[in-house]
Amino acid sequence: GTRIHAQVEEDLMKKHLTVLKEGEAVSINTFQLKDYLGEFRTNPYPYKITFFRTTKVKAADDFLEYYPEKYFSDFENILSGKLDKNVLVDVIGQIVNIGPMEQIKTKGKDNSKLDIILRDTMNVHLTCTLWSDFAKKVMDYTKENNTTIVICVIKFACIKEYKVKVEQRKKK
Incomplete structure (x- = not known):
């Protein structure tokens, strides 16, 4: 299918x-x-x-009941830029790090923003930015389940970086 x-x-x-x-x-x-x-x-x-x-x-009664693995995008392909950025992707990985919840103004509205790092089965890390209610739900769930491994599935994710800031440090 x-x-x-x-x-x-x-x-x-x-x-x-x-x-x-x-x-x-x-x-x-x-x-x-x-x-x-x-x-x-x-x-x-x-x-x-x-x-x-x-x-x-x-x-379609004869269709598979599980989510086919073929739909999940490979982290290395995402990070290398090989994928079309206009096509939304699905990713799956273990949450290995959660940043702080930030309040950011986007398009004139206040939004919650949360960066998480996912790890795939090849130990490749991918930073994902979650927004609004979804960010809050993931934050709450990981806090409640902090003694277990949490696997995150994101469907229809956009491949882009959110206003990356590069800081240059002065040498002394």
């Missing part, structure tokens, strides 16, 4: 609400592929699915 982005208008969503559920695989008949434009895409394909009133959706 491969995943692709689908756009469903609100009135059509109501028609398919019982079948279209996050994380569930479905079979779709009678749809259109359109150009997938925008700054970020949820997959590398240049197209997205658009529903019609005649579109039929049913559960």
Whole structure:
């Protein structure tokens, strides 16, 4: 199975609400592929699915029940810049470090910002920035479970650095 982005208008969503559920695989008949434009895409394909009133959706009963490993991006590929920064990625890793919760103004609004460091199975470290309620939930969860190993899965992560500040130290 491969995943692709689908756009469903609100009135059509109501028609398919019982079948279209996050994380569930479905079979779709009678749809259109359109150009997938925008700054970020949820997959590398240049197209997205658009529903019609005649579109039929049913559960894919024979689809795998686990999250396929093939969707997780390799930390080394992310860090090396080999991946398209316009395609959102999924990552999985052990939380090995948590920075302080910061309050930052972005786009005129106050936001909570939390940097965490994930470690993959090859011991490669990746810094991830979490925002708002998600940052607070991760902070609270790791505090409550500080004696255990915490594995973090981030779906549809954006590959970019948030205003990196480089400080130069003067030699004495």
